[in-house]
Amino acid sequence: MHRALALIAILALAAQPALAQGKTKTAPADEAIGVLETCEAFATGDVLALDDAVAAGWDAYDNEGESPYVRSYDATIDLHGLGWVEMFALVETYPDRVLGYCRIDAAETRGNAQGVIEAIAALDRYDGEVQEADTGTYASLTGTGSTETMLLTHWDDIGFVVQLTIISPRAQSGE
Numbered sequence: 001m002h003r004a005l006a007l008i009a010i011l012a013l014a015a016q017p018a019l020a021q022g023k024t025k026t027a028p029a030d031e032a033i034g035v036l037e038t039c040e041a042f043a044t045g046d047v048l049a050l051d052d053a054v055a056a057g058w059d060a061y062d063n064e065g066e067s068p069y070v071r072s073y074d075a076t077i078d079l080h081g082l083g084w085v086e087m088f089a090l091v092e093t094y095p096d097r098v099l100g101y102c103r104i105d106a107a108e109t110r111g112n113a114q115g116v117i118e119a120i121a122a123l124d125r126y127d128g129e130v131q132e133a134d135t136g137t138y139a140s141l142t143g144t145g146s147t148e149t150m151l152l153t154h155w156d157d158i159g160f161v162v163q164l165t166i167i168s169p170r171a172q173s174g175e
Contacts, residue, residue: 028081028111029119035077035085035104036120036153036162042073042089043100043166044147049073049089058087069093082160083108098170104162113137113155120153120162 038058041049053060053075060075075087089102117137121130128141128151136156143149147168154161 028109029116031079031081032116032120032160032162033123035079035082035087035106036151036164038075039087039089039102039104039162039164040166042087042091043102043164044168045071045091045093045098045100060087079106081111082106083110093170096170098166098168100164100166100168102162102164104160106160107158109155109160113160116160117153117155120151125149126151 034056038049038053038056041052046052050060050062050073056077058075058077060073063072063074065071069092071091073087073089075089077085079085083106085104085106087102087104089100091101092099114132114137117130117139120126121128121139121141125144126141126149127144128139130137130139133156136154138154138156139152141151141153143151143166147166149167150165152161152163
């Protein structure tokens, strides 16, 4: 009986760290796509982007704008597969269009650089090219949708970077 209880206790202690995590570990490529999706939400001017980022675990906040036509955001998150990630997003509103910009930086990266960049480049919503160099993996992509979307991303000796620009038509009041 004591041996059975000891075995149950040992198994419970061995399982406890996995249970305490609450979720499984995510691959760096999946995390990078998730980071890109957060960046896309901000760059499109999605009014729920900030709330969604916070709900996903980002420490995100709205910066005080310099005018009613400019909004900017900062956010950070520590991801197991990528490391410490910092984001800056800017949304500028013009009479007939909206320009959204988002930059992601992860300086002390973990994971497979080539796999991460190739996973982003393989997304159906982007077309472009990927280049391998001695210093890293680089991609220059454009969106395949109705908005004008431009994405530069790389993973090199410095870290992982996403630079996203989206220019979209401005929704007019009453539409």
